[in-house]
Amino acid sequence: MYITIIAFNKFHGSKPLVLEGLVKLVKEPDNKYDAEAIAxxxxxFGKIGYLANSTQTVIKGCMSAGRVLDKIDDGYFAKIKFVTDHAAIAKILTPDEFIKEIENQESDIHYLCEDPSGVDLEKIEKNFIK
Structure with a gap:
């Protein structure tokens, strides 16, 4: 699953967005602008942007925040694959990729995830669109 990350200019600009950088996806159900918001x-850097959620901002071939919302647990991860001045495309980690990140002691996942073992890998495997 590929996603579009937008609205990062108002936070840190595109500076933190490096290829293969790890991004934590955090659902924001109480967001006053979008009930399907995923930060x-x-x-x-902390919060660097949001998943795109409209036909005008989602890059072709990517999933919107609304489509991703029920397919991942809160606090799941993606890796940045492409970066432009206005958007970035990231790939949501498969369960196998997630496990590899956990096994890599140098991975940022150990700093971004309070309890990697708490992620429901079966749910992600079931819902993962190949």
Missing amino acids: CEMRY
Whole structure:
């Protein structure tokens, strides 16, 4: 699953967005602008933007926040694959990729995830769109 990250200019600009950088996806059900909002956080920077959720901001071939919302647990992860001045495309980690990140002691996942073992890998595997 690929997603579009937007609205990062008002936070830190595109500076923290590096290829293969790890992004934590955090659902914001109480967001006053979008009940399907999913924030994106990175190590050292905190919140860096949001998943795109409209036909005008979602890059073709990517899923909107609304489509991703029920497919992931709160606090799941994605890796940045492409970066422009206005958006970034990230790939949501598969369960196997998530496990590899946990096994890598150098991974930012250990700084972004309070309890990696608490993520429901079966739910992600079941809902993961290949």
